[in-house]
Structures are given as C-alpha cells and as structure tokens.
Amino acid sequence: MFRKMSVVIAFLCAAGVYAQSPRLRADNVDEVFRAMTLKEKAELVVGGGWASLFSGFGIPFTGHPRVPGAAGVTNAIPRLGVPQIVLADGPAGLRIKPGGKDEAEKRYCTAFPVGTALASSWDTALVSEVGAAIGDEALVYGVDVLLAPGMNIQRNPLCGRNYEYFSEDPLVAGKIAAAYVRGVQSQGVGATAKHFAANNQETNRFGNDSRMDEATLRAIYLRPFEIVVREAAPWLIMSSYNSLNGERTSESRWLLTDVLRREWGYRGVVTTDWAAKRDTKRQIAAGNDLMMPGDALQKSELKRAVKSGKLAVAQLDTCVKRVLELIVKTPSFLGYKHTNAPDLVAHAALSRRAASESMVLLKNDGCALPLGDVRSVALFGASSYDLVAGGTGSGFVNKAYSVSLADGLRGAGFLIPSALSDDYAAWAGKKSHRQKSGGFGPVQKYLGLGALKEKPLDVEYIRRYVSQSDVAVVTVARQAGEGKDRHLEGDFLLSDVELSLINDVCSEAHAQGKKAVVVLNVNGVVETASWKHLPDAILLAWCPGQEGGNAMTDVLTGVVCPSGRLACTFPVRYEDVPSAGNFPFSVRGEKPKNCVDSTVYAEKDSVGYRYFNAVGAEVSYPFGFGLSYTTFAESRGEGSVRVTNTGAVAGRHVVMLYDESSPMRPLVFFAKSPLLQPGESWSVAVQKER
Numbered sequence: 042m043f044r045k046m047s048v049v050i051a052f053l054c055a056a057g058v059y060a061q062s063p064r065l066r067a068d069n070v071d072e073v074f075r076a077m078t079l080k081e082k083a084e085l086v087v088g089g090g091w092a093s094l095f096s097g098f099g100i101p102f103t104g105h106p107r108v109p110g111a112a113g114v115t116n117a118i119p120r121l122g123v124p125q126i127v128l129a130d131g132p133a134g135l136r137i138k139p140g141g142k143d144e145a146e147k148r149y150c151t152a153f154p155v156g157t158a159l160a161s162s163w164d165t166a167l168v169s170e171v172g173a174a175i176g177d178e179a180l181v182y183g184v185d186v187l188l189a190p191g192m193n194i195q196r197n198p199l200c201g202r203n204y205e206y207f208s209e210d211p212l213v214a215g216k217i218a219a220a221y222v223r224g225v226q227s228q229g230v231g232a233t234a235k236h237f238a239a240n241n242q243e244t245n246r247f248g249n250d251s252r253m254d255e256a257t258l259r260a261i262y263l264r265p266f267e268i269v270v271r272e273a274a275p276w277l278i279m280s281s282y283n284s285l286n287g288e289r290t291s292e293s294r295w296l297l298t299d300v301l302r303r304e305w306g307y308r309g310v311v312t313t314d315w316a317a318k319r320d321t322k323r324q325i326a327a328g329n330d331l332m333m334p335g336d337a338l339q340k341s342e343l344k345r346a347v348k349s350g351k352l353a354v355a356q357l358d359t360c361v362k363r364v365l366e367l368i369v370k371t372p373s374f375l376g377y378k379h380t381n382a383p384d385l386v387a388h389a390a391l392s393r394r395a396a397s398e399s400m401v402l403l404k405n406d407g408c409a410l411p412l413g414d415v416r417s418v419a420l421f422g423a424s425s426y427d428l429v430a431g432g433t434g435s436g437f438v439n440k441a442y443s444v445s446l447a448d449g450l451r452g453a454g455f456l457i458p459s460a461l462s463d464d465y466a467a468w469a470g471k472k473s474h475r476q477k478s479g480g481f482g483p484v485q486k487y488l489g490l491g492a493l494k495e496k497p498l499d500v501e502y503i504r505r506y507v508s509q510s511d512v513a514v515v516t517v518a519r520q521a522g523e524g525k526d527r528h529l530e531g532d533f534l535l536s537d538v539e540l541s542l543i544n545d546v547c548s549e550a551h552a553q554g555k556k557a558v559v560v561l562n563v564n565g566v567v568e569t570a571s572w573k574h575l576p577d578a579i580l581l582a583w584c585p586g587q588e589g590g591n592a593m594t595d596v597l598t599g600v601v602c603p604s605g606r607l608a609c610t611f612p613v614r615y616e617d618v619p620s621a622g623n624f625p626f627s628v629r630g631e632k633p634k635n636c637v638d639s640t641v642y643a644e645k646d647s648v649g650y651r652y653f654n655a656v657g658a659e660v661s662y663p664f665g666f667g668l669s670y671t672t673f674a675e676s677r678g679e680g681s682v683r684v685t686n687t688g689a690v691a692g693r694h695v696v697m698l699y700d701e702s703s704p705m706r707p708l709v710f711f712a713k714s715p716l717l718q719p720g721e722s723w724s725v726a727v728q729k730e731r
C-alpha cells in the first residue's frame with residue numbers, strides 16, 4: 042500500500058515538475074538552461090549516436106532516424122521543449138540516403154562540382170548560389186545543419202580530401218568558404234566550417250599531430266577560418282581529428298577559446314568531428330560544445346567529471362547555452378514543415394553552370410577549341426562514358442543521375458562511333474575494373490564507387506575510330522575520398538595505360554591531320570609536365586558534379602567561354618612540392634612511410650605558389666593560370682582595375698593582385714568580372730587584404 046502511494050506521489054511530483062518546466066523559446070534560453078538537470082545537460086552536449094547514418098542499410102539496432110543517411114542528430118529534451126536537430130554532410134551536395142521504394146519517393150540530392158572546382162571559378166557570387174541550393178535541399182529534406190564547407194589548405198597534392206577543400210591559398214579558401222556559408226545560411230539552415238585546424242592529410246587521420254610554428258599556423262592554416270568567421274559567421278565549426286603541436290584540436294582551449302572566440306569573436310557552436318579520439322571533459326573545458334555523433338559513455342564521463350569536481354559546471358554550462366542558442370535558430374525548432382521536394386531541375390541547371398564556370402582550359406594550341414565544324418568524336422578513356430562526378434566518403438552525394446561526356450556530346454548532336462561506346466560500356470560493367478578510392482572499404486558501395494581503371498587499347502583499334510571521326514578526345518579520371526591519401530604511382534602520376542592511350546590517340550589524330558584533346562576529370566592535381574606537349578588542347582574539368590558531361594560539352598563547344606583559373610599549383614614533379622619531404626608518402630600496397638605519428642610542417646609558410654615564387658622554380662601550370670577563348674586588357678589605376686574584353690567572343694576575366702614586395706607574392710585581392718561582350722569594359726574597386 043505504502044509502496045503504491047509513493048509511486049503515485051513520485052508520479053504526481055514528476056508531472057508537476059514537467060508542467061512547471063519552461064518550454065524553450067528564442068528569448069528564454071537562460072531560463073531553460075537554469076531549469077536543466079546535470080543529466081539533461083550531458084544529454085544535450087553529447088549527440089544521439091550513429092542511428093541516422095546507418096539507418097536504411099538494414100543494420101540492426103540503429104534506431105528510427107528522421108532523415109536516413111544524415112550523419113547525426115542531437116538529443117531532444119521533451120520536458121523543456123528542446124527538439125532534436127539533424128546534421129548531414131557534406132561539401133558537394135547534401136548527403137542523405139535516398140530511401141523510397143519507387144523513384145517518385147526517393148530523396149535524391151544534387152551533386153555540385155567539388156570544392157576544388159568551385160574555388161577555380163573564383164566567383165564568390167556563384168559559390169553563394171551553390172551554397173543556397175544545397176542549403177535549400179537541406180531545409181526541404183528536414184536537415185538543420187549542413188556539415189560543410191570543408192576548407193583546409195591544400196598543403197600537398199596527395200591529401201585524399203583535397204577535392205573537398207578549396208585552395209592552397211588562404212585568401213581564396215577563406216573568401217570562397219565565406220561565400221558558401223552565406224549561401225547555405227541564407228536558407229535558414231546552419232553551415233559548418235571544417236576541419237579546424239591543420240587537417241591536411243588522411244593518413245593516420247585520428248592520430249596525426251600537425252606540428253608547426255605559430256606564425257605559419259596563423260598565416261596559412263588558421264587564416265581561412267578567421268576569414269569565414271569574420272565574414273560569414275558559420276553556425277558551427279568542426280574541430281579536426283588531428284592534434285596540433287601535441288594537443289588534440291578538440292581539447293585545445295588556446296585554439297577554440299582564446300583564438301576562435303576571444304580574438305576572432307566567434308559566437309557559434311564548435312562540434313567534434315565524428316568519433317574523434319577524446320577526453321570529453323577536456324573538450325568541454327576547451328570550448329568544444331558538442332560531441333558527435335555521441336555515445337552513452339561520454340555522458341557518464343561528463344556527469345562523473347562534474348560530480349568529482351574535475352570539470353567546473355560553469356564550463357559545461359557555457360557549452361550547453363551555446364547549443365541551445367543554436368537550436369533556437371533551426372528549422373526543427375521553428376516548426377518548419379519539410380516537403381521532401383526540392384527543385385532538382387533548377388539545381389541541376391545551376392550545377393551545370395557552376396561546373397562550366399569552374400573548368401580550366403590549360404592548353405589550346407592552334408585554337409583546337411572550341412570544336413568548330415566537328416560532327417563526330419572518337420571518344421576514348423573509360424571515364425568519358427562513366428563520369429567521376431565527385432568523391433567518396435562523407436563528400437559523396439546520392440544523386441539521381443550523372444551525365445557522362447559521351448551523354449553530353451550526344452545530347453549536343455555529336456556522333457560517337459557506337460562500337461567504341463559499346464566496348465567501353467562492357468568495360469564499365471565489370472566490377473573488377475573499378476578502383477578503390479577512399480578508406481571505407483566494404484561500405485564504399487554506399488559511399489560512391491571508385492573510378493574506372495583505364496582500358497588498354499591497341500594502336501590499330503585507335504586508328505580505326507580516329508579515322509571515322511573529326512576529332513579525338515581522351516578523358517583521364519581520378520577519384521579520392523576520406524580516410525586515405527592518394528598514391529604517387531597511378532594516381533598523381535598517370536598510369537602506363539593512360540600514358541600510352543594519350544600518346545597513341547594524339548599520334549594517330551595528328552597522323553590523320555586531326556586535333557586531339559585531353560579532358561581531365563580529376564579530383565585534384567595530377568602530373569602533366571611529361572605528356573602535355575602531346576595533345577592540342579587540355580581541359581581541366583575537375584570532378585564536376587552530376588551535370589559534368591553537359592558542362593564539359595558547353596566548354597568544348599564554346600557555348601561557355603572558359604573562365605576558371607587554378608587555385609592550386611600543378612608542379613612539374615611531385616618531389617618539387619615544398620611539403621613532399623614531410624608528407625606521409627605511400628606506395629600502393631605498402632604502409633605509408635615517414636610522418637606517421639606527427640607531420641612537421643617544415644616548409645613553414647612556403648605553401649604552394651608561395652614557395653615556387655620565392656625560389657623561382659619551374660612549374661607545369663602556375664596558380665592563377667587558365668586560358669580563355671577571348672583576350673582581356675587590364676588597366677590598373679589607384680584603387681581600381683578596369684578590364685576590357687579585347688577579343689572576339691564574350692567571356693569573363695579574373696582580376697588577381699599579388700603583393701609584389703614579397704618574394705612569395707601572396708595574393709591580396711581577387712574579383713571575377715561579369716560576362717563581358719567583345720569591346721565591353723568593367724571596373725572593380727580594389728580592397729587589398731593583408
């Protein structure tokens with residue numbers, strides 16, 4: 042009897058507490074926070090686990106996520122009206138699982154050009170448009186926070202995630218990231234600038250210690266983040282997996298509080314990267330507010346630390362408040378009713394435009410491009426028929442389709458010998474012809490297939506198809522993904538099969554009085570110096586997103602005048618790269634050599650073109666390089682630059698100003714012109730950055 046009564050009393054008390062509890066509103070964060078128990082505070086700063094990421098794959102015990110395939114969720118606290126929020130990747134488009142039994146129900150997302158490509162457009166307005174479209178898809182599919190942009194410096198061409206990142210230059214990386222963040226957040230969802238900081242390799246990514254002096258760190262590796270914080274105020278920043286000078290970034294109070302918040306004035310939330318190595322109480326004490334994806338152990342660690350006095354409750358409170366302040370801005374809190382129906386047609390058109398604006402024309406001897414009277418194309422290279430739209434890992438996007446170069450050319454009315462395309466289709470059909478890219482092994486099929494290996498062809502075969510066509514085109518492709526750095530052989534360097542293909546196709550075309558064009562469908566820098574003399578033209582198309590083949594066709598045919606410029610250097614040899622001696626160099630099939638536990642940034646701020654400028658070393662294609670189908674004249678006055686299109690077709694020009702007083706010639710300003718008709722001029726006011 043007594044027992045029954047106490048249960049009833051406990052129930053009534055709990056109901057009373059529940060009824061009296063404040064409900065979260067945008068203007069009562071403090072009140073709600075004061076009403077929270079220690080348990081609830083731990084619930085809030087530790088995420089809701091892996092459920093959403095693994096849902097829909099038939100893995101048992103993975104919960105009932107709201108958005109299958111999203112990377113994570115926070116925990117709701119119903120008593121206080123605190124909703125769960127949903128976080129999903131990633132840079133080149135939203136990464137969620139399509140689900141749905143029939144096509145009409147599937148939640149496809151638009152695959153946009155990868156980060157490196159977007160930066161090569163040098164067009165901040167365009168990048169904001171792309172950000173806004175990705176933000177819109179997030180909103181419409183029920184996601185509150187996008188885990189992008191990736192914005193680490195491209196320190197070395199072999200970093201497996203360079204494709205997600207923007208540039209080797211901190212000003213370009215920072216400005217493009219700020220444009221992306223403004224776009225995403227214009228839709229009322231949060232962006233996450235990642236990975237803070239000095240996360241420049243994938244080898245030993247959970248354990249590597251990036252070591253450098255403070256001046257280098259600030260000038261090169263922190264600067265893009267400083268720009269994005271000051272200019273775009275991302276709702277979140279993701280601390281990185283690596284350590285920095287001996288301390289994990291998620292546990293560094295110097296990085297997350299002294300520099301990020303006190304110096305730069307950051308007011309948002311810092312989240313960990315997913316399942317980073319950790320000491321949860323040190324993370325909280327450092328100012329890392331949110332632990333993702335979160336597990337039960339972290340919550341007990343936190344509660345124990347507070348109870349034993351090892352963690353001051355005030356430090357936990359600071360993080361709790363920041364997470365609440367994030368939540369009140371989200372669509373989930375604001376009661377947004379998502380429709381699961383984004384405008385995929387409009388976004389595909391934007392993806393196509395962004396891709397064509399990002400492509401870099403590296404060579405165009407004898408005006409081989411745009412393709413003039415050409416009607417038929419001898420199209421070689423496996424990826425001409427099987428586009429590499431983007432990368433694998435968290436940068437993968439579940440798109441409805443992708444357009445290959447063959448599709449794009451055919452769509453524009455070109456003929457491709459059908460027996461040639463049938464042979465390539467048969468090659469693409471074999472699983473064994475796919476390369477593994479990225480570090481996820483068995484689950485890679487959910488995260489993006491590897492690029493196709495090249496098909497060896499004999500000269501007779503090539504001759505036959507070149508003779509049936511007006512021009513010869515060869516595509517070379519590369520794909521990369523998180524968890525693994527790129528190799529030198531067969532990745533940065535072209536494979537023997539690829540080199541023979543380029544060589545044989547170019548010789549046959551030239552022997553028959555025809556032009557040969559190479560298209561690079563690559564995630565990042567590849568070796569070009571040894572073979573670039575062979576073709577008449579080289580178009581660097583990057584991993585251009587789902588509309589890649591159409592965008593390539595637009596540039597090859599002159600529908601779009603190429604205006605992309607390199608935001609990274611193409612060196613002559615890998616060994617010339619300033620960090621080559623202290624990057625985990627790995628040979629396929631062997632364990633990486635050197636720098637396994639720590640990587641010393643011995644080249645200091647001599648990163649990319651800064652180094653090549655300072656030492657006057659030859660490169661294959663320099664930073665800022667890119668040809669056009671037209672010509673421009675620049676006249677530089679006091680505080681402004683005037684650009685005139687002096688050629689015969691409409692085009693766009695990128696103004697770049699460098700600090701000539703320094704041997705490194707760092708970039709201090711850039712701006713992209715609108716489309717200028719022949720004879721038309723445009724002026725831009727110059728605001729040099731330090």
Ligand code: BGC
Nearest residue numbers: 112130188235314315435523
């Ligand atoms: C990646 C992050 C990503 C997260 C969630 C991590 O492995 O490093 O960039 O946002 O997973 O998918």
